[in-house]
Amino acid sequence: MSVFLDNAATSFPKPDAVYQAMDAAMRDVGVAPGRGGYRQSLAAARIVFEARSALARFFGVPDSSRLIFTHSATESINIAVFGLLKPGDHVVSTCVEHNALARPLHLAKKRGVDVTFVPSDSCGIVSERDIARAMRPDTRLVALAHCSNVTGAVQPIAEIAEVARIGGALFLVDAAQSAGFFPIDVESIGIDLLAAPGHKGLYGPPGTGILAVGAGINLEPLQVGGTGGSASTPEPPEQMPERLESGTINTPAIAGLKAGVEFIEATGLEVIRAKESVLVGQLLEGLHGMPGVRLYGPLQGERGAAISFNAEGHDPASLGFLLDSTYDISVRVGLHCAPDVHRSIGSYPEGTVRVSPGFFNSETDIDYFLRALREIIS
Ligand SMILES: Cc1ncc(COP(=O)(O)O)c(C=O)c1O
Structure with missing residues (x-):
């Protein structure tokens, strides 16, 4: 056994439909999405579009173009942290973060961002009152994991979202351990930036992740390059998702992730x-x-x-x-x-x-x- x-x-394992969707995307489509006007490339673009729509629906993201595909929750968090923060900004986070968030914040600190790490209780739970006490007029971001990968502790994110909103800060949630386990609706909770892996509770393959970026938040891209359209300017395009999605996307993996989310919805x-x-x-x-x-x-x-x-x-x-x-x-x-x-x-x-x-x-x-x-x- x-x-x-x-x-x-x-x-x-993954649901059978995930393996099947990946195999079909590789064999039947297998080309870069959005890089050609011929039917095969359009079919690849359709898979990515439908996957984006499915994930946006799942997390209550009203405009699916503001949900980007990444390789991992780690990449999503890095895009959010370094795309947003400038020297002189202040961040409130916690003492119970995965390195996926803790290390970007420590690096941001070296680059002139001030970070306050709020302690937890002995079970790993943080109080929204302690988050509120750590807020300052220059706090630009409150960032933490919804659920711990070590203790299973769940943070009161709705209450913390309210603290961030009152303090005029954006709220970044690392949903690595909660996406596909707890219902997450970014709008009703008040999450501005949602980072999630595709390969854990969403049943996608390894090497997939998403970042949902709230309306009006303009992140500087971490990497720039080819985006298919808007090729004539030296600058990356303003429009989402292309702005944050340079380079050829992994269509078979995204087809698998789409099948994973559809499995959750059907089950x-x-x-x-x-x-x-x-x-x-x-x-x-x-x-x-x-x-x-x-x-x-x-x-x-x-x-x-x-x-x-x-x-x-x-x-x-x-x-x-x-x-x-x-x-x-x-x-x-x-x-x-x-x-x-x-x-x-x-x-x-x-x-x-x-x-x-x-x-x-x-x-x-x-x-x-x-x-x-x-x-x-x-
Ligand atoms: C709480 C938490 N955040 C972030 C991550 C990183 O996820 P990924 O491997 O997709 O970068 C993990 C992975 O274990 C995690 O448990």
């Missing part, structure tokens, strides 16, 4: 979340009762699907190795690209073992994992 429990890194986000929540509950209950096991993050209430733990007398790396080599169970160990979270919850520097079930796991998978862990640590 082989069990994949690292869906917080990348969801696996129902609430059905997906309900199933994953059952598996999370089963894991929390099983781990909670195990002697010597310490769980991190919220044990009840609203949480994401990433669960971190340590077992007394076993370092995370050897536990992960034994689970893989003896039981064929894939989990992630260590810092999970988020060292600041471990400093906040008390698991630095060794990190944790992280289990993250997905929609295609079963209760039998979780039973098997819990049995394997019990055998290893007993």
Whole structure:
């Protein structure tokens, strides 16, 4: 029996429709979208257009041209941070960010942007009151992850959006662990910049991501180059999405991402979340009762699907190795690209073992994992 429990890194397997859509896009279309007026190129452009529309609909983005395709949530965050911020700007973020946001902010700091990192409680949850206290007249951006990839902690983003709005700042949300798990409507929550990977909860292939850019926000492109149309000027075009999408786009991957989002819509986000929540509950209950096991993050209430733990007398790396080599169970160990979270919850520097079930796991998978862990640590 082989069990994949690292869906917080990348969801696996994907719905069948994702493999089929990618294969068809590669074989039947397989050319650059928007780079030619012939039918095959138009067919590629149609796939990208339909994918953009599907993702815009999914996240409540009113103008789909303001949703751009990227290679990852990391790239989306970099485009938002460096496309927006100037020396002298102030940013409010938190002490529990993934490096995908923490490192761009540290680099921006070196370039003259001031950043305040607001601490969390011991579960990894940040209070909107602390965010409000950190706001200043020169705060240009409030930026944080909706849900933690280490603890599963969920931040009160609607309340924080209101704090940012009152303070006259833009709100950037890293939805890497929440897109495809929690409903996200950028307009009703008040999110100005939404960064999400395509390859986790949206079931697209690795190497996909999106950034939704609110109306009236003009980001400087991180890279410039060919955009298909508007070729005569030395400057990149003003219009979206071309302004932020230079270079030939990965049509087969985007076809897969479109099929992933359509799978969520056809299945129902609430059905997906309900199933994953059952598996999370089963894991929390099983781990909670195990002697010597310490769980991190919220044990009840609203949480994401990433669960971190340590077992007394076993370092995370050897536990992960034994689970893989003896039981064929894939989990992630260590810092999970988020060292600041471990400093906040008390698991630095060794990190944790992280289990993250997905929609295609079963209760039998979780039973098997819990049995394997019990055998290893007993
Ligand atoms: C909270 C969080 N932010 C950002 C990322 C980066 O996502 P990507 O690999 O698509 O760049 C991850 C990936 O694990 C994540 O968990």
